[in-house]
Amino acid sequence: MKIGMIVAMTDEVGALLKKIGTPLRQEDCCGLTVRIYAMGGHELYVIKSGVGEIYAAGATQLLISKYSVQLIVNFGICGGLTPDMGLKRAAVVESVVHYDFDTSAVDNEGPAKYPDYPGIYIPAPAEVVDAALSAAPSLERVICASADKFVGDPEQKRELNRLYGAKICEMEAAGILLTANRANVPALIVKAVSDSVTAGADEFSAMVSEAAESCVTAMMAALRGLC
Numbered sequence: 001m002k003i004g005m006i007v008a009m010t011d012e013v014g015a016l017l018k019k020i021g022t023p024l025r026q027e028d029c030c031g032l033t034v035r036i037y038a039m040g041g042h043e044l045y046v047i048k049s050g051v052g053e054i055y056a057a058g059a060t061q062l063l064i065s066k067y068s069v070q071l072i073v074n075f076g077i078c079g080g081l082t083p084d085m086g087l088k089r090a091a092v093v094e095s096v097v098h099y100d101f102d103t104s105a106v107d108n109e110g111p112a113k114y115p116d117y118p119g120i121y122i123p124a125p126a127e128v129v130d131a132a133l134s135a136a137p138s139l140e141r142v143i144c145a146s147a148d149k150f151v152g153d154p155e156q157k158r159e160l161n162r163l164y165g166a167k168i169c170e171m172e173a174a175g176i177l178l179t180a181n182r183a184n185v186p187a188l189i190v191k192a193v194s195d196s197v198t199a200g201a202d203e204f205s206a207m208v209s210e211a212a213e214s215c216v217t218a219m220m221a222a223l224r225g226l227c
Contacts, residue, residue, distance in 0.1 A: 001227060003039075004063030005046045005073045006056060008172050012076050013048050015212035019220060020044075030062055042227055045069060049172070052148045053098070057175035064183045071128075071226060072180045072187040075219035077194035077211045078144070078170040079151055079204075081161040085168055085193050087203075088211050090218035091140040092132045093189035095121040097164045098174035100147040112164075114178070120164070122177050125186045128226065132188055135225025139218060142167040144191065146174035152200025161197075168193065188226060190219040 007013050023035035023046070037044040045067045049059035056074070063069045080086060097120050102111040112120040121143065133139055145166035151157055160166050173189050180187035192215035195204040 001042045001071060002067060002069045003042055003044045003071045003073060003227070004060070004067060004069030005044060005075075006049050006059050006063070006172070006176060007046065007074070008049055008051045008056065008076050009208075009212070010048070011208045011212045012215070015209070015216045016046065018213070019216050029066060030058075032059060032062065034067070040227060052171050053146065053175035054148075056172035057179045060176050060179040061183075064180070064185055069185065072176065072185055073190075073219065073223060074172060074176050074187065075190045075215045076170065076172065077208060077215060078168040078191040079157060080167070080193040080196045081145070081157045081169055082167050082197060085140065085142075086196055087194070087207055088192055088214040089140065090138070090190065090192040090214055091142040091168055092129055092136075092222060093124055093144045093173055093191065094129045094141050095123045096144045096146050096173045096177050097121055097166060098147065098178075099145050099160065099164060100149065101174075122174060122181065124177060124189060128186045128188050131225035132190070132222035135223075136218060136221035139190070139222060140167065144173045144189070145169040146171065150201070152195070152204070154198050154200070157197045188222065190215060190222055192218060
């Protein structure tokens, strides 16, 4: 199987390299570096996309179009939106709400509603989520609130949970899942909390590396259910 892996930040790449080591080779394409590995009989293509939905969507499409990957995997850090999503708690994303998408002024669809989806939630493939949870049952199954903004205010975090039932928030999952779904390529998204519901940027800065390492461990366990 060809697996495409997208990470947004340097800390996340560093945590991954600790686990899987030096790539067989790397290529530069479209301003991105693609690290290529052999992993348990599979081919793994890893891209550091950069932060945000647009960079993440572009990296996803590159992996699909150029490398013909059969599975997209994204792991990374996130903000916790509920007390139970504490520091380093890992989760698998079952659906994403892109909460700053809003065309309601012209189409009456309502905020966060893409016209090609029946509701506001962008689903990850159920079979992918189920397989990940079977392999790594300690993971939390969550809705993810995604947008191009870092949310550090506790009240804003609680509001995202209240409005959408989301338990985590971050900045790449919507771009990745929209792109993968459109191309009919399954996607696995695993996240770990770097800043809890009562905290923000300071806790994020202190915990980013530890949370990234926890996320890599969780992601590798979940991936065993799919490979």
